[in-house]
Amino acid sequence: MTVYVPRDAAALAVGADAVALAITTEAARRGLAVRIVRNGSRGLLWLETLVEIATPAGRVAYGPVEADDVSSLFDAGWLTGAAHALCQGLTDEIPYLKRQERLTFARVGIIDPRSLQDYEAHGGLAGLRRAATMDPALIVEEIVQSGLRGRGGAAFPTGIKWKTVAAAPATQKYIVCNADEGDSGTFADRLLMEGDPFVLIEGMAIAGLAVGATVGYIYVRSEYPHSIAALDEAIATARTAGWLGGDVCGSGRAFDLEVRVGAGAYICGEETSLLESLEGKRGVVRAKPPLPAVTGLFGKPTVINNAISLASVPIILARGAQHYRDYGVGRSTGTLPFQLAGNLRHGGLVEKAFGLTLRELLYDFGGGSASGRPLRAVQVGGPLGAYLPESQWDIPLDYEAYAAASAMIGHGGLVAFDDSVDMLRMARYAMEFCAVESCGKCTPCRIGSTRGVETLDRIAAGGKDHGKQVVLLRDLCDTMLGGSLCALGGMAPYPVLSALKHFPQDFGLGQTTSETQAAH
Ligand SMILES: Cc1cc2nc3c(=O)[nH]c(=O)nc-3n(C[C@H](O)[C@H](O)[C@H](O)COP(=O)(O)O)c2cc1C
Numbered sequence: 001m002t003v004y005v006p007r008d009a010a011a012l013a014v015g016a017d018a019v020a021l022a023i024t025t026e027a028a029r030r031g032l033a034v035r036i037v038r039n040g041s042r043g044l045l046w047l048e049t050l051v052e053i054a055t056p057a058g059r060v061a062y063g064p065v066e067a068d069d070v071s072s073l074f075d076a077g078w079l080t081g082a083a084h085a086l087c088q089g090l091t092d093e094i095p096y097l098k099r100q101e102r103l104t105f106a107r108v109g110i111i112d113p114r115s116l117q118d119y120e121a122h123g124g125l126a127g128l129r130r131a132a133t134m135d136p137a138l139i140v141e142e143i144v145q146s147g148l149r150g151r152g153g154a155a156f157p158t159g160i161k162w163k164t165v166a167a168a169p170a171t172q173k174y175i176v177c178n179a180d181e182g183d184s185g186t187f188a189d190r191l192l193m194e195g196d197p198f199v200l201i202e203g204m205a206i207a208g209l210a211v212g213a214t215v216g217y218i219y220v221r222s223e224y225p226h227s228i229a230a231l232d233e234a235i236a237t238a239r240t241a242g243w244l245g246g247d248v249c250g251s252g253r254a255f256d257l258e259v260r261v262g263a264g265a266y267i268c269g270e271e272t273s274l275l276e277s278l279e280g281k282r283g284v285v286r287a288k289p290p291l292p293a294v295t296g297l298f299g300k301p302t303v304i305n306n307a308i309s310l311a312s313v314p315i316i317l318a319r320g321a322q323h324y325r326d327y328g329v330g331r332s333t334g335t336l337p338f339q340l341a342g343n344l345r346h347g348g349l350v351e352k353a354f355g356l357t358l359r360e361l362l363y364d365f366g367g368g369s370a371s372g373r374p375l376r377a378v379q380v381g382g383p384l385g386a387y388l389p390e391s392q393w394d395i396p397l398d399y400e401a402y403a404a405a406s407a408m409i410g411h412g413g414l415v416a417f418d419d420s421v422d423m424l425r426m427a428r429y430a431m432e433f434c435a436v437e438s439c440g441k442c443t444p445c446r447i448g449s450t451r452g453v454e455t456l457d458r459i460a461a462g463g464k465d466h467g468k469q470v471v472l473l474r475d476l477c478d479t480m481l482g483g484s485l486c487a488l489g490g491m492a493p494y495p496v497l498s499a500l501k502h503f504p505q506d507f508g509l510g511q512t513t514s515e516t517q518a519a520h
């Protein structure tokens with residue numbers, strides 16, 4: 001009898017190890033033979049620890065299971081998929097999962113992330129095997145044709161980036177995976193690295209073959225020890241199996257990689273800062289040009305891509321560019337793993353094709369607020385993303401439509417707030433975050449963010465020059481938007497200005513015409 005208990009950090013945080021131990025102990029006590037597989041998380045985080053039982057009808061899910069529930073689950077006959085208060089029915093039929101379109105996360109939660117056999121049995125390695133027989137230029141062309149755009153935030157076309165690196169003359173090139181995942185409300189990189197580490201390795205190996213790079217690094221934030229352990233183990237397995245090393249999958253070409261651990265700075269997720277950090281220096285942003293694609297790690301041409309971008313590559317090579325393009329809308333092709341966080345009943349990961357709306361994510365998947373109060377604002381795209389009021393929840397989630405609304409999808413994380421939120425405090429938080437995380441290289445961000453916090457404090461205090469302070473805040477935001485070297489200072493005004501525009505009453509505005517104008 002096979003029982004699945006996730007090993008993902010989100011499950012471990014709520015006692016998955018204790019649940020696994022309780023199942024082993026209870027089965028032994030009852031003389032029952034049980035094989036426990038530690039899978040990744042299905043991404044239904046409110047149901048963790050989500051235990052699944054393999055039955056002839058398919059896997060049956062029970063959750064949220066605590067160690068104390070285990071005895072009653074055995075009593076109920078859960079090993080045959082029997083009814084129990086915690087029974088969620090067949091896992092594949094749970095609407096939250098059934099309505100998804102999982103391409104990049106196709107195997108996450110299903111396979112044993114440590115088993116290469118399981119990986120291959122579920123379609124793994126098909127992309128790399130095909131790439132190993134292809135002309136490198138054709139691999140790049142396949143990625144161009146797929147329309148894949150960077151999932152780390154800026155949505156730059158991945159194929160174009162690869163083309164630049166492929167064309168750059170150099171004896172040494174690098175593939176760098178950005179797994180710093182610093183945005184608030186995001187956890188897709190982590191869920192993937194812990195639930196299916198081989199797919200990221202496969203994606204990086206394909207990138208190496210495509211552009212002629214022989215060495216790769218995965219830069220993972222230190223807060224992800226389980227991801228680091230999963231990747232280290234998977235890399236060693238892949239090496240032993242011969243799809244990393246001197247002759248990748250019989251291609252005659254070399255590629256190998258290592259994990260590097262970050263040290264907790266948000267700015268080290270910015271690509272040039274990350275490269276500095278990888279080189280052993282302090283994480284300070286580099287001026288562009290030159291682009292990392294031309295002068296990157298140790299001055300060599302470097303592909304730097306987000307973990308989800310790279311993990312989306314194997315399925316594109318395995319099934320072809322057109323298959324991937326068939327998902328999505330306009331220039332936003334494929335799927336995105338949206339991450340539902342904040343005040344929602346059903347937080348978790350939802351991989352869907354671009355084009356659905358925030359309202360569908362918030363209510364059809366998220367189940368509305370966890371507090372039971374009306375939702376009021378949603379921050380999309382991390383701490384530099386705009387706050388969207390309800391009037392904007394029907395905009396289709398595609399890169400262009402969001403840009404047109406002065407918002408961004410970024411890494412696909414969303415944080416929901418109910419009507420008890422104070423948007424002035426949230427605006428202040430954005431400025432404070434920028435002040436704390438600024439690398440200090442340029443004045444608008446380094447000084448501007450601190451002045452922004454002070455100005456917001458004066459606005460909160462009220463007083464007779466209240467309107468003037470709002471005008472000052474807007475001026476400051478303009479300077480940061482136009483004068484910052486990177487997107488930390490350049491986008492920190494987004495949450496501030498969106499809060500001011502859509503929630504002026506929280507700033508004590510809206511009573512007089514001049515105050516309303518100051519808000520816009
Ligand atoms: C302040 C800041 C933080 C960032 N943090 C991350 C991050 O944690 N992970 C990530 O993939 N990209 C992050 N980025 C975006 C990267 O600079 C870069 O665009 C990305 O690694 C490119 O990969 P992609 O094209 O696959 O998205 C950040 C950018 C900025 C300005």
Ligand code: SF4
Pocket residue numbers: 267285437438439440441442443445446484485486487488489490
């Ligand atoms: S905007 Fe901020 S984080 Fe970016 S380079 Fe300037 S000081 Fe550094």
